[in-house]
Amino acid sequence: AQPDTTVYHERWRPQVHFSPKAHWTNDPNGMVYSNGTYHLFFQYFPGGTTWGPMHWGHTISKDLIHWQEQPVALYPDSLGYIFSGSAVADVHNTSGFGKGGKTPLVAIYTNHDPKGEHDGKNDFQNQSIAYSLDEGKTWTKYSGNPVLKNPGIRDFRDPKVNWVETVKKWIMTLATQDHITFFSSPDLKNWTKESEFGKTLGAHGGVWECPDLLAFDHQGKKVWVLIVNINPGGPNKGSATQYFTGDFDGHTFTPGDSITKWIDYGADEYAGITWSNTGKRHVFLGWMSNWMYANEVPTKTWRNAMTIPRELSLVKENGHFYVSSLPVKELQASATTVSRRTNLKANGDVYMCTAPLYLTMKADELKDFTMSFHYGAGAELVIGFDKASNTWFIDRTTTGEHGFNKEFAARHTAPRIATGKGLELTLVVDETSVEMFADHGVITMTDIFFPNAPLQKISITADKELLIRQWQLSKLKSIWK
Numbered sequence: 027a028q029p030d031t032t033v034y035h036e037r038w039r040p041q042v043h044f045s046p047k048a049h050w051t052n053d054p055n056g057m058v059y060s061n062g063t064y065h066l067f068f069q070y071f072p073g074g075t076t077w078g079p080m081h082w083g084h085t086i087s088k089d090l091i092h093w094q095e096q097p098v099a100l101y102p103d104s105l106g107y108i109f110s111g112s113a114v115a116d117v118h119n120t121s122g123f124g125k126g127g128k129t130p131l132v133a134i135y136t137n138h139d140p141k142g143e144h145d146g147k148n149d150f151q152n153q154s155i156a157y158s159l160d161e162g163k164t165w166t167k168y169s170g171n172p173v174l175k176n177p178g179i180r181d182f183r184d185p186k187v188n189w190v191e192t193v194k195k196w197i198m199t200l201a202t203q204d205h206i207t208f209f210s211s212p213d214l215k216n217w218t219k220e221s222e223f224g225k226t227l228g229a230h231g232g233v234w235e236c237p238d239l240l241a242f243d244h245q246g247k248k249v250w251v252l253i254v255n256i257n258p259g260g261p262n263k264g265s266a267t268q269y270f271t272g273d274f275d276g277h278t279f280t281p282g283d284s285i286t287k288w289i290d291y292g293a294d295e296y297a298g299i300t301w302s303n304t305g306k307r308h309v310f311l312g313w314m315s316n317w318m319y320a321n322e323v324p325t326k327t328w329r330n331a332m333t334i335p336r337e338l339s340l341v342k343e344n345g346h347f348y349v350s351s352l353p354v355k356e357l358q359a360s361a362t363t364v365s366r367r368t369n370l371k372a373n374g375d376v377y378m379c380t381a382p383l384y385l386t387m388k389a390d391e392l393k394d395f396t397m398s399f400h401y402g403a404g405a406e407l408v409i410g411f412d413k414a415s416n417t418w419f420i421d422r423t424t425t426g427e428h429g430f431n432k433e434f435a436a437r438h439t440a441p442r443i444a445t446g447k448g449l450e451l452t453l454v455v456d457e458t459s460v461e462m463f464a465d466h467g468v469i470t471m472t473d474i475f476f477p478n479a480p481l482q483k484i485s486i487t488a489d490k491e492l493l494i495r496q497w498q499l500s501k502l503k504s505i506w507k
């Protein structure tokens with residue numbers, strides 16, 4: 027089915043980000059690449075625009091940018107709601123679900139039993155599996171569910187499963203309250219506990235949720251990254267995505283340092299994880315909201331959207347590994363350049379523009395600057411860098427509607443981690459969101475906002491010495507047209 031163009035043009039509807047046609051969404055789930063198609067499942071409540079009994083919604087894309095929503099993939103069952111999890115292409119048919127040479131897609135998710143939530147046993151979240159032999163169109167739940175029973179831990183959820191070649195097993199990374207527990211399996215059905223990680227490391231201002239484990243090649247050596255979402259306790263309050271860098275030997279994760287690192291410092295990237303079966307490419311996508319106010323944001327027919335898919339890579343700053351995020355290159359295919367300039371003194375410049383847009387800016391030396399996005403009637407979104415405190419910031423205090431929650435109107439900051447001298451910035455600005463990728467993505471910040479008028483122009487106030495080497499402003503085509 028082609029996207030319905032009347033629906034996707036309501037007020038505040040993201041134009042370059044996936045949001046379901048109607049109703050509530052939270053976490054991305056089961057992201058898997060199979061036969062040229064990117065699958066994105068998502069926490070979905072088809073019965074309303076606030077969180078409710080969870081289903082897995084489903085959407086597909088050939089290019090990570092244009093999405094075609096599919097029928098709901100997984101419905102609640104006798105074991106409970108369908109909470110977050112992952113999916114893999116079981117190419118060696120280790121599960122035995124494959125028939126007639128067909129590779130099964132296997133979804134591994136949490137069954138959350140709302141009836142068991144208050145019986146004191148704390149064992150109401152269990153891991154289950156389902157498989158599809160028709161590229162995700164229809165799913166069969168395994169008769170032996172749950173495949174991993176809860177020993178009595180209140181928060182026991184969000185399995186992310188990867189094939190780990192060194193041990194030739196599936197490894198499940200599971201969020202277990204205030205730490206991660208790793209399990210292994212030869213067949214996705216029988217799981218053995220391997221180890222625990224993180225009780226005394228990282229941020230602990232809230233519950234650990236939605237983890238991911240991935241490996242990068244760095245100068246011939248593998249460096250492992252363990253992603254752990256946490257709610258609340260993020261650097262700018264509420265939900266956020268932290269990560270650890272280190273080593274995983276197939277059994278145990280050993281951190282390389284004790285620094286608390288964040289994939290995204292903004293208020294509105296959460297539950298982010300990566301696609302399975304993309305080879306060496308690591309494509310990350312998060313939910314573009316925050317549990318502080320996700321149920322209250324002022325959209326009417328749908329609630330919440332996903333971030334732009336981001337390519338992750340590993341960089342070293344000050345002797346430590348960090349993950350950098352940048353919008354996937356596929357986004358640029360729908361960009362038309364409207365202004366390209368070199369060697370300009372930025373201070374005082376004004377650019378007329380509309381959303382959605384894609385902007386890149388480079389300078390040899392990073393100095394104070396403030397970029398204001400004007401929405402009419404004095405409303406603006408302000409982003410920039412403050413040299414005195416060495417911080418990046420996004421300020422949405424006056425960007426539009428914020429009365430729905432007292433935490434919403436705020437200025438968010440992120441420390442500068444990169445040690446280079448230069449300025450390098452990429453921005454993706456949609457109708458109701460900004461994603462800022464600073465210092466080649468080492469610092470990323472995502473914020474949503476609800477302006478009452480369309481974007482009109484950008485103005486820059488900067489240190490008089492700031493010389494922009496390259497400036498490129500592009501218009502992005504709506505993905506729903």
Ligand code: FRU
Nearest residue numbers: 053069080109110235236297
């Ligand atoms: C994270 C989360 C997950 C859970 C899901 C429920 O946002 O709380 O831990 O599986 O949402 O919808």
